Amino acid sequence: xxxxxxxVSNLLGLAVLGLLLEQPMHPYEMAATLxxxxxxxxxKVKTGSLYDVxxxxxxxxxxxxxxxxxxxxxxxxxxxxxxxxxxxxxxxWLDELVRTPVKEYPSFLAAVxxxxxxxxxxxxxxxxxxxxxxDEQIDEARQAQADVLSQHTPRLFVIELEYALTMAEAxxxxxxxxxxxxxxxxLTWPELITREGRQVWTDHxxxxxxxx
Amino acid sequence: xxxxxxxVSNLLGLAVLGLLLEQPMHPYEMAATLxxxxxxxxxKVKTGSLYDVxxxxxxxxxxxxxxxxxxxxxxxxxxxxxxxxxxxxxxxWLDELVRTPVKEYPSFLAAVxxxxxxxxxxxxxxxxxxxxxxDEQIDEARQAQADVLSQHTPRLFVIELEYALTMAEAxxxxxxxxxxxxxxxxLTWPELITREGRQVWTDHxxxxxxxx
DNA sequence: ACCCATATATTCGGAACCGACTATCTGAGT
DNA sequence: ACTCAGATAGTCGGTTCCGAATATATGGGT
Numbered sequence: 269x270x271x272x273x274x275x276v277s278n279l280l281g282l283a284v285l286g287l288l289l290e291q292p293m294h295p296y297e298m299a300a301t302l303x304x305x306x307x308x309x310x311x312k313v314k315t316g317s318l319y320d321v322x323x324x325x326x327x328x329x330x331x332x333x334x335x336x337x338x339x340x341x342x343x344x345x346x347x348x349x350x351x352x353x354x355x356x357x358x359x360x361w362l363d364e365l366v367r368t369p370v371k372e373y374p375s376f377l378a379a380v381x382x383x384x385x386x387x388x389x390x391x392x393x394x395x396x397x398x399x400x401x402x403d404e405q406i407d408e409a410r411q412a413q414a415d416v417l418s419q420h421t422p423r424l425f426v427i428e429l430e431y432a433l434t435m436a437e438a439x440x441x442x443x444x445x446x447x448x449x450x451x452x453x454x455l456t457w458p459e460l461i462t463r464e465g466r467q468v469w470t471d472h473x474x475x476x477x478x479x480x
Numbered sequence: 481x482x483x484x485x486x487x488v489s490n491l492l493g494l495a496v497l498g499l500l501l502e503q504p505m506h507p508y509e510m511a512a513t514l515x516x517x518x519x520x521x522x523x524k525v526k527t528g529s530l531y532d533v534x535x536x537x538x539x540x541x542x543x544x545x546x547x548x549x550x551x552x553x554x555x556x557x558x559x560x561x562x563x564x565x566x567x568x569x570x571x572x573w574l575d576e577l578v579r580t581p582v583k584e585y586p587s588f589l590a591a592v593x594x595x596x597x598x599x600x601x602x603x604x605x606x607x608x609x610x611x612x613x614x615d616e617q618i619d620e621a622r623q624a625q626a627d628v629l630s631q632h633t634p635r636l637f638v639i640e641l642e643y644a645l646t647m648a649e650a651x652x653x654x655x656x657x658x659x660x661x662x663x664x665x666x667l668t669w670p671e672l673i674t675r676e677g678r679q680v681w682t683d684h685x686x687x688x689x690x691x692x
Numbered sequence: 693a694c695c696c697a698t699a700t701a702t703t704c705g706g707a708a709c710c711g712a713c714t715a716t717c718t719g720a721g722t
Numbered sequence: 723a724c725t726c727a728g729a730t731a732g733t734c735g736g737t738t739c740c741g742a743a744t745a746t747a748t749g750g751g752t
Contacts, residue, residue, distance in 0.1 A: 278738075279590040286594050296701045310593040312585045316740040319702065324738095345701065362598060365591035366606035369613050369648075373524045374584050378491040379577035381522040381640040382498050386574060394578035401581055422670040422681060428593040431654055436581075438650035442643055458634040469634060490708075508731050528710040531732070536708095557731065 274361065275328035281321045282365070283311045285330060285350060285358040292334040292349040295322050306416065310428050322348060330354035376439070388450050388457050395443045402440040409433055486573065487540040493533045494577070495523045497542060497570040500562040504546040507534050508557070518628065522640050534560060542566035588651070600662050600669050607655045614652040621645055 287298050295318050302308050325331045326348070334349035350358070376398075383391050413429045449455035458469040499510050507530050514520050537543045538560070546561040562570070588610075595603055625641045661667035670681040 279585065279587055282590055282594065286597065289597075294701080296699095300700090307593055309583075310585065310589045312740095314740055315702075316704090316742090317738080320738070320740090359597070362591060362594055363602065363606050365587050366595070366598070366603070367609045367613075369610060369617060369651075370587050371521075372584075372586050373491065373522065374586070375491055375577050375582050377522045377640055377644060378494055379574060380643050381519055382494065382574055383578070383639055384636045385498065385501075385571070386578065390575065391578070394575050397579045398581060401579075405581060422668075424596045424667060424669060425681075427595055427658070427667070428589055431592050431651075432589060434654045435647065435650060438647060439581075442646045446639070455636060455639070456634075457636060469637075506731080512730090524710095526710050527732075528712090528734090529708080532708070532710090 274357075276321060276324050276330070278317060278321050280311050280313065280317055281325055281330075282358070282361060283307060283313075284318075284321060284325060285354055285361075288331055288348060288350040289355060289358060292347050294345040294347045295319055296345070298322075306412070306426070306429075309432065325354070328357075330357050384457065392447055392450050395447050399440055399443050399447070402436055402443070406433060406436050406440070409436070486569075488533060488536050488542070490529060490533050492523050492525065492529055493537055493542075494570070494573060495519060495525075496530075496533060496537060497562060497566055497573075500543055500560060501567060501570060504559050504561040506557040506559045507531055510534075518624070518638070518641075521644070537566070540569075542569050596669065604659055604662050607659050611652055611655050611659070614648055614655070618645060618648050618652065621648070 283302055284298055287293055287301055293301070295315075299313050299315060299318055302311060302313050307313075322331070326333065329351060331348045331350050331354050334347045336344055336346045386394060409429060409432065413426060413433070416426050416429075417423065446455065460469060495514055496510055499505055499513055505513070507527075511525050511527060511530055514523060514525050519525075534543070538545065541563060543560045543562050543566050546559045548556055548558050598606060621641060621644065625638060625645070628638050628641075629635065658667065672681060
């Protein structure tokens with residue numbers, strides 16, 4: 269069973285398919301609808317990409333041109349609809365995305381990988397600011413969530429907001445913990461010494477070890 | 481104070497700078513070193529991108545050609561070193577990455593945004609499998625971490641593994657909670673009805689509301 | 693009447709990204 | 723001696739991605 273690569277990798281394609289499953293639409297309306305529903309927090313909605321993605325979905329036969337209309341002398345609009353294949357592929361794509369964890373490379377992971385280079389004081393400073401900003405964003409997100417729910421939107425339709433909140437809180441809590449550990453000396457900076465023209469780090473309880 | 485856009489957006493550039501701060505290197509050695517140190521879990525190390533990134537760092541004046549050597553008849557190697565500007569920019573880039581949360585678009589967030597489309601049974605199935613896979617990956621990561629630490633590597637140098645572990649656990653726990661809520665009826669699927677040719681969802685305690 | 697900010701709707705060129713390829717060298721195993 | 727997998731080192735071309743530009747319509751304010 270070769271897992272034939274998906275013809276569209278951009279996740280925006282999933283959103284497009286999801287929308288067309290409800291009703292035919294032209295690209296601009298897709299973008300507008302995604303923004304209305306706050307799905308632009310989950311999908312990177314860039315007009316440039318949107319038209320490219322729609323084109324490749326057409327090439328793949330997952331969606332098809334439904335009609336073209338023109339209102340006044342504005343640019344012509346092409347309305348698309350999903351195909352039967354598209355409906356099936358949407359389900360299987362979605363299923364796979366939920367089932368299979370994918371290795372991703374968030375920028376904070378990269379940054380933390382070099383946290384040592386900042387030195388303890390500057391690391392505490394920077395992490396402190398991140399924590400403050402995350403706190404703000406968490407408050408705002410909670411507010412936005414409450415607003416949506418108060419308008420009778422079923423919780424299931426905004427469940428991703430709960431996920432995003434949970435993850436933001438986890439990150440904030442981790443950062444707080446690290447700040448604590450730096451301050452109380454649980455997480456220490458190895459002494460930097462230079463030997464033979466290259467940098468080598470010593471651990472205080474180290475006798476002869478060294479890292480490449 | 482205009483925040484002049486950084487000339488290199490690829491985070492691999494941060495890793496390159498970090499390595500060159502230690503000693504001059506040629507690109508292939510950078511990739512090898514990053515893999516040895518398990519930093520390829522934090523940075524997407526693709527040879528193609530690596531050479532592009534190095535080139536743009538040179539254009540930006542953050543690194544510079546140091547020398548070129550040739551061993552036998554193998555392709556010539558170009559060794560690079562950081563510049564003084566590069567050292568400063570590395571620090572400020574790193575500082576900013578730690579300080580400032582960036583909106584990112586992980587694929588699971590996208591998937592969860594359409595969780596409703598799977599229906600309750602299939603959602604539980606798929607989430608269940610994700611949980612199992614995350615459990616495996618968490619075990620492996622913990623093992624890898626223990627291995628590195630047992631070799632006298634200072635904890636600070638692999639602190640990103642702790643971050644990654646924390647986040648993976650948070651995701652797994654959230655998924656577990658959602659599975660629980662679906663199963664005990666706390667998280668429900670609104671009934672789907674069709675009106676006027678488009679799909680409309682009704683909430684069971686809803687009297688006249690409807691969602692666009 | 694007129695202005696212009698915002699909404700409507702899409703196109704395009706250049707940058708970024710990366711899979712696949714080239715080519716040589718080394719060393720373990722037979 | 724010979725082979726072949728894996729390491730060494732880098733190039734190249736085709737997508738993919740997206741910022742910026744284009745062009746028209748609408749509506750609120752003076």
